[in-house]
Amino acid sequence: MDAKQAFRTINQGQISSVYVCYGTESYIMNEFIERLQEKLVQPEHREMAIVRFDTGETPVDTVIDEAETLPFLVPSKIVLVRDQVLFAAGKESAKIEHRPERLIAYMEQPLESTVLVFTVPLEKLDERKKTVKTAKAKDCVVPFAALQPEELLRWIVKRAASQGRTMEADAADELLRRVGTDMRALAAETDKLCLHAGQGGTVSSSAIRELVPMATEQNVFKLTEQLAALRTAEAISLYHELLKQREEPIKLMALLVRQFRNMLYVKELGGQGYSSQQMASQIGLHPYAAKITAEQARKFSMERLAALLGELADLDYAMKSGKIDKTLGLELFLLRTGSRGAS
Structure with missing residues (x-):
């Protein structure tokens, strides 16, 4: 089931005994778990009715033992398990021995008074694992991907x-x-x-x-927009404002490098017929960031982006080796870039 369906079913009181929640959007995942807690546990009972584990520190046998234990003085309980081993391709600790067959057997016959929730903070599950196949067969896998x-x-x-x-x-x-x-x-x-x-x-x-103050990374988005539009004065003004906020020129340069590199990737992938969503997944960007990056990339040629990355690499060396003052060096780069534009 998808996240919207999962929210809808718990609002209707149809709660599964097992959930495997995975994805990169931790905010919505946490909101889903909070909604589960509101439906199942009274606020004054949370200390007794909510148990937490991490498979990086606790064997799955201990988790299942807890899941199979009847709740004490409360009608139901939630067992929350953070995992990157049983359902994903994470590396197992040499000190922790897991028996996934125990979990598979439990998913076949879960205890009705327990809701067992696994949270996997990764983009994908390991489809080769029997635990994942069993969870999917039971329709208890819920993806929490970044919103479009x-x-x-x-x-x-x-x-x-x-x-x-x-x-x-x-x-x-x-x-x-x-x-x-x-x-x-x-x-x-x-x-x-x-x-x-x-x-x-x-x-x-x-x-x-x-x-609302603009976040540093968002200021870098704006900085590249000003450069592409030949608004050099605005770009320099924004740079000075960031310096007043005690932002380090080397950090700003690193963010500029990342943005120009992402623009280059987007242009390359766009030329290969990738959709915005596919580009976001391929580069590792949020879909909204990919959209903004694609809009900016249209204003630059491939050759210009490659040249800018080369200039920034030279500037990085000059700044870190002391050949040029870091504040002045980045300002001179912005002046040159703004005067020449995106072509």
Whole structure:
């Protein structure tokens, strides 16, 4: 089942005895586990009804022993297990011996009063393992992948609406461009903006620009946009602002290298017919970051990106060897790049 279906079924009171949750979007995964806890456990019973393990430290036999033990003084319990060994291709500790056949047998006949939840913070499960095949056959595998750009925008708008506020799509997009794709940070900033707007109010783009500081990586996105558009003065102004915030020029240069390299990858993959989602997975970017990177990449030629990466490599050596002042060196690079543009 997918994440939406999993949320829907637990809201309807249809709770499975075993869940294998995996994926890179930890915020939604944690939200799902919190929803399970709300449905099954009274707040005052959480200490007795929720047990946590990590397969990197505890053998699966201990986990199953706990799962097979009837809950004490509560009607049901949740056993939460962090795992990168039983369902993924993680390396087993030499000190911990696992018997996956014990887990497979339990999944065939789980205890009704226990909800056993495995969380695997990885993009994929190891499809070769019998544990994964059994979990899929029981329909208890739930993927938590990063939201697509449109889904992320809708999620922000919906979070504001749930608090009695209105946020238009362009304002949500502005928030994404300033904060990035970390859902925990987005949730915190959305809640802050809703508090500022007041009950029944509207969260506007101007309020976001006034109240939400731009994250360093998002500033680097903006910096490359200014360079591509030949807005050299704006690029230098933004660089000086980052210096005032005590950002290190070497760190900023490393982020620029990563962004130009990602643009080069996106252009190469786009030329091979890859979709935005496929490019995001191939490069290891969030889908929204891949979308923004693709938009920027269209403004640069392949040759120009390769040349810029070469210049940055030379600059990195000069800065770290003391041949040029690091603050001045990066400013000179921005001046040269902005004056020549993307072609």
